[in-house]
Amino acid sequence: MKLSIVIVNYNVRYFLEQCLHAVQKASTSIETEIFVVDNNSVDGSVHMVREKFPTVHLIENHGNKGFSKANNQAIRQAKGDYILLLNPDTLVEEDCFVKCLDFMDNHPEAGGLGVPMIDGKGRFLPESKRGLPTPEVAFYKILGLARLFSHSPRFARYHMGHLDKNQTHEVDVLAGAFMLLRHAVLEKTGLLDEDYFMYGEDIDLSYRITQAGFKNYYFAGTTIIHYKGESTKKGSINYVKIFYQAMSIFAGKHFSKGRAGMFSFLINLAIYFRALLALTSRLAKVLAFPAIDALMLYSGFLWLLPYWEQHKYTPDYYPPAFLGIVVPIYILIWLSAIGLSKAYAKPIQMKKLAKGILWGSIGILIFHSLADESLRFSRALILLGTVWAFISLLSYRYLLRQSQSFKDLFERKHKKRVMLVASEEEAQRISQLLKQSLSKIKVAGRIQPNRQPATAMALGNLDQIREAIRIHNIEELIFSAIDLPSQQIINLMLELSATKVDFKIAPPQSHSIIGSSSIDTAGDLYVVHLNAITKEHNQQNKRLLDFLLSLFFLCSYPILCWTIKQKKGFFNNIWQVIGSSKSWVGYSCYSDIQQKLPKIKPGILSPVDMLDENLSEEKKQEINMVYAKNYSILQDVEIIVHAWKNLGR
Known part of the structure; x- marks a missing residue:
């Protein structure tokens, strides 16, 4: 066996699927075995591997074993002369393995090899080549000198x-x-150190390889895409803590006592510094709009009060308590109503803000009618304040939305303009996936996936792709992995990385379209929605029906229980549905196949209860899928009425 490939997966099913397609293409001329070690994913990854990649050696862990232990599980079974540890959120070129193995065969001193990595926008990832994080190197990085002098040895x-x-x-x-x-070499150095749960194990093993007398190489002969942040979310304080603690483990094992102490001091300093920055940044993001809103509203009353006093009464007619107590209460009610209307959630929607202001004003009028006489003032000021709230809060958000710096915070004004790089047949398939994904997208057309003269059905060919992007104001390109080899996709991404377009890839025979917009954010993807049941209003309606029916059943239980087969079970079910642990209607069973369907609460009844006959498991799953795809609240009512006697199940 020439090559053993080990992929550790944790809840990145769609990225894993694309990765495996690419790995199989790159392995056609090499004797290869592929291991997928799943760390107890709950996204259907295991079923997907079994169904679509039956030749892959699948190791299922019933718990998250961490990166090191999971890799070692497969390495111990591997028979290859070479072992490749590969992230599931990567895409390799078709000749990647051939080139890398050829280099290793011709360099017997090489113990390990890495390659250039780019993110989902075609930008080079600097961690593709790294130095040993000695205290001095870590100090320069923590201080920001590494970024400031990015080419300094x-x-x-x-x-x-x-x-x-x-x-x-x-x-x-x-x-x-x-x-x-x-x-x-691994037989000499040992496997990955299992003291590291995640992060740091690559540094530790790389160091042990050099200590054993071998060399590590950065091989520039091929490039891979790494959807940075998808297999591990790297924006959190927890990530910073785990990563730097891994560095402390490394220092304690491989540095002298004095150097290790200095390194640990720097690491702890970095943890607290980064945690403080992250916390400050997070608070600023969360509180920015409410704080500005409060300031705008209070400023409005500072201006309205003298105007109203002069127009209606006399100067200083209102006591200081109005601005000191009553107006802050008004503002608090408005901000609470805006928050409950989800107008602070991203993407920000103007209609939700307007709804929040309106409900806040109604709340203020209720407060006005119930408050003590000493806190009641003119209703006219409440109405004037409402007008000011609408004008000021909507206006400044509108101005922010026009800015390039803030437009990503807001709901898109128009559908994203997408161009497909695909054959006509594949373009139709991708367009259908986009339509079923329920995303706000407009397909502007397709680019022919070759350099031959473009047909009438295409906007142009690959030689004309830049011009097509400019002319048609394209915001995103979607490459067909069937029509274009990975190497060509990567080259096009590198070539177009200076443009402002985003990139995504449509893997073959998949219900997903994968990409990543930023080096610092998790990869995003479009996934087919078989599931009208996942629409927000359907979920709300389903929950409302469950709750109202449960209240009705509870109040009517002394009478209704005589119509139900299992009276005690009926009573228990009522409380479970009220507590939101169950729904009156759900899927018929919970098998591996159901992992394809959107997640909903376990049901007491199911669509299968509409049919008074014995059905195969396959037929039941078909019925489940139709239920998820074409959900309506009336369907739930019909099922409950038809299977009434089984509500105590």
Whole structure:
């Protein structure tokens, strides 16, 4: 066996599917075995691998074992001369493995190899080549000197910024997202250190490889896409803590006592500093709009009060308590109503804001009628304040939405303009997926996936792609993985990375379209919605029906119980539905196949109860799928009426 590929998966089913398609293409001329180690995913990953990739060796863990332990499980079974540790959120070129193995065969001193990685927008990921994080190197990175002097051999050593990313180099540390290892070397160094749950194990193993007398290489002969942040969400304080604690473990094992102490001090300093920055940033993001709203509303009353006093009464007619107590209460009611209307949730929607202001004004009028006489003032000021709230809060949001810096915070004014790079047949399939994904998208047309003269059904060919993007104001390109090899897709992404377009890839025979818009955010994707049941208003209606029926059943229980087969079960079910742990209607059973369907609460009844006959499991799943796809609240009512006697199940 030449190559063993190990992929550790945790809840990234669609990315894993694309990764495996690419891996199989890249393995056609090599004797290869593929392992997927699943760390107890709940997104249907295991079923997908079994169904679509039956030749893959699947290891199912009944718990999250962590990255090191999961990799070691497969490595111990691997028979290949080389072991490739590969992230599930990656995409390799078709000749990636051939080139890498050829390099390793011709460089017997090489113990491990990494490759250039780009993110979903075609931008080079600096962690593709790294230096050993000594206390000095870590200090420069923490202070920001590595970023400031990004090409300095001294200050930028953490990402080896002084080395040309387009040339092959010897490096200190390989990235765990793509880590090709010589099996014979692992027998000398040992496997991944299981003291590391996540992060740091790649640094530790890279260091042990060099200590054993071998070299690590950054091989520039091929490039992979790494949807950074998808297999591990890297924006959280928890990530910062886990990552830097892993660095402390590394220092304690491999540095002298004095250097390890200094390193740990720097690491703890970094944790608290980054945590403070993250907390401050998060609070600022959460409180920014409510704080501005409060300021705008209070400023309005400061201006309205003298005007109204002069127009209707006399100056200083209202006591200080009005501005000091009553107006802050008004503002608090408005902000609460705006928050409950989800007008602060992203993307920000103007109609939700207007709804929140209106409900807030009604709440203020109720407060006015119930408050103590000393806190009641003119209703006219409440109405004037409402007018001011509508004008001021809507206006400044409208101005922010016009700014390029803030437009991503708001609901899109228009559908995203997308262009497909695909054959006519595949373009039709992708367009249908986009339609079923319920995303706000307009397909402007397709680019022919070759350089031949474009047909009448295409906007142009690959040579004309830049011009087509400009002319048609394209915001996103979707590449067909059937019509274009991974290598060509990656080259096009690199070529167009300077443009403002986003990129996505439609894997073959998949119900997903995958991409990533930012180096700092999780990859996003379009997934087919078989599930009208997942629409927000359907979920709300279903829950409302459950709750109202439960109240009715509870009040009428002494009478209704005589019409139900299992009276005690009926009473227990009422409370479980009220407590939201069950629904009156759900799917007929909970098998592996059901993982394809959107998640809903377990049901007492199911659509199958409409049919008084024995059905096969396959037929039941078909009925479940129709129920999810074409959900209506009347359907639930019909099922309950038809299967009334079984409500005590």
